[in-house]
Amino acid sequence: MSPQDQLNRLRREMDELNHEMLDLLSRRGALAVEIGKIKRLQGVERYDPVREREMLDFIAASNQGPFETSRLQHIFKEVFKASAELQGEDRDKTLLVSRKRQPEDTLVHVKGVTIGNGRPQLIAGPCAVESFEQVNAVAEKLALSGVKVMRGGAYKPRTSPYDFQGLGFEGLKMLKAAADRHDLRVITEIMTPGAVESALPYVDIIQVGARNMQNFDLLKEVGKTDKPVLLKRGLSATIEEFIYAAEYIMASGNSQVILCERGIRTYERATRNTLDITAVPILKQETHLPVMVDVTHSTGRRDLLLPAAKAALAIGADGVMVEVHPNPAIALSDAQQQLDFDQFDQFVEGLTVQFPQLDLVK
Ligand code: PEP
Ligand code: MN
Numbered sequence: 431m432s433p434q435d436q437l438n439r440l441r442r443e444m445d446e447l448n449h450e451m452l453d454l455l456s457r458r459g460a461l462a463v464e465i466g467k468i469k470r471l472q473g474v475e476r477y478d479p480v481r482e483r484e485m486l487d488f489i490a491a492s493n494q495g496p497f498e499t500s501r502l503q504h505i506f507k508e509v510f511k512a513s514a515e516l517q518g519e520d521r522d523k524t525l526l527v528s529r530k531r532q533p534e535d536t537l538v539h540v541k542g543v544t545i546g547n548g549r550p551q552l553i554a555g556p557c558a559v560e561s562f563e564q565v566n567a568v569a570e571k572l573a574l575s576g577v578k579v580m581r582g583g584a585y586k587p588r589t590s591p592y593d594f595q596g597l598g599f600e601g602l603k604m605l606k607a608a609a610d611r612h613d614l615r616v617i618t619e620i621m622t623p624g625a626v627e628s629a630l631p632y633v634d635i636i637q638v639g640a641r642n643m644q645n646f647d648l649l650k651e652v653g654k655t656d657k658p659v660l661l662k663r664g665l666s667a668t669i670e671e672f673i674y675a676a677e678y679i680m681a682s683g684n685s686q687v688i689l690c691e692r693g694i695r696t697y698e699r700a701t702r703n704t705l706d707i708t709a710v711p712i713l714k715q716e717t718h719l720p721v722m723v724d725v726t727h728s729t730g731r732r733d734l735l736l737p738a739a740k741a742a743l744a745i746g747a748d749g750v751m752v753e754v755h756p757n758p759a760i761a762l763s764d765a766q767q768q769l770d771f772d773q774f775d776q777f778v779e780g781l782t783v784q785f786p787q788l789d790l791v792k
Pocket of ligand 2: 557558726727753763764
C-alpha cells in the first residue's frame with residue numbers, strides 16, 4: 431500500500447471514530463437531560479462535585495495512553511460542563527413561572543378585579559396605616575377616583591429601628607374596615623412567615639416587600655395560601671434572582687403571583703432608587719406573570735411619579751402602585767413622596783388622558 435493509500439485509509443478510520451464519538455456524546459447528552467429531570471423531581475442540585483470527582487478518578491484509573499491523564503481529564507471536564515449546561519437550559523424551560531412553560535398570560539383575580547388582562551390597574555394608598563381616620567379618608571378618596579385596590583402598610587420594614595414600625599395587627603384591622611366601607615380590596619405587606627396565617631382574613635393580596643424578596647421561608651409560606659401575592663423586586667436583585675423568588679411561590683402551589691418593579695440600588699442619588707423600566711418587558715417576555723411598577727419607592731420623588739407611571743404603562747406594565755396620604759407633610763413614613771388628594775387627582779387625570787384603558791370605575 432502506498433503511503434498515500436495508507437493515509438487515506440487511516441483518515442477514513444478517523445472519520446468513523448469521529449462519527450462514533452459524536453454518537454456517544456449525543457447519547458451522553460440525552461442521558462444528562464434525563465438525569466437532570468430526575469434531580470429536579472428530587473429537588474437536588476444539578477451540579478454534583480462528588481460524582482464529578484468519581485468520574486475523573488475513573489478516567490485516571492482506566493487511562494492506557496497515549497493521552498496524558500490530565501489532558502483527558504480536561505477534555506472530560508468540558509464534556510461535564512456541556513452536560514450541566516444542557517440540564518440548566520432544560521431547567522429554565524421548565525420553570526413554573528417561565529413563558530416557555532405557559533405561553534399565555536396569567537390573570538390574577540381579586541374579588542371581581544383582574545390584574546394582567548390588558549386594562550392596567552392603579553393600586554394606591556398610604557405608605558403606612560396610621561389611624562382608622564387616616565385610612566378611611568384615603569379609602570373614600572380612592573373609591574371616588576375609581577381605584578379598586580388599596581395599599582397600606584401595617585407591618586413596616588424600616589431602615590432605622592427608631593422609626594415608626596407600623597401598627598401591626600391593629601393596623602390590618604383598620605385597613606380592612608376602611609376598605610370594606612368603600613368596597614375596596616386590600617393589599618398589605620407581611621414580613622414574617624409566622625404572621626401570614628393570622629393576616630389572611632384581613633388581606634386580599636399579600637405583599638412581599640423588597641427586603642424580603644429572598645426570605646425563602648416567607649415565599650414558601652405565602653405560596654401555600656390561596657391569596658394572590660405581589661412580589662417586589664429586591665433592593666439589589668437581578669432579574670434572574672427576582673424570577674427565582676417568584677418560582678418559590680409558584681413551586682409551593684400558588685400561581686397567583688404579581689411581579690413589582692420598585693427600583694434597584696445604583697450609584698445614582700438623584701432618585702431614591704433607579705427605576706429599571708426595561709425590567710417590565712423583560713419580565714413579561716421571560717414569565718407569564720403580570721408586572722406592576724411602584725413609582726413611589728422607585729423614584730422617591732413626587733415630581734417624577736406621573737412621568738414614571740406613564741413610562742410604566744407605555745412599556746407594558748399591568749399596573750402602577752402609588753402612595754397617597756391625606757396630609758403627606760405629617761406622614762409617619764415616606765413624607766417626601768406621598769401625594770395629597772389634590773395631587774392624586776392630577777396624577778390620575780394626567781395618566782388617564784394618555785391611558786384611557788386604565789381600569790378605573792367610578
Ligand atoms: C412598601 O411598598 O410599603 C415598601 C416598603 O416598599 P419596598 O418593599 O418596595 O421598599
Ligand atoms: Mn412607602
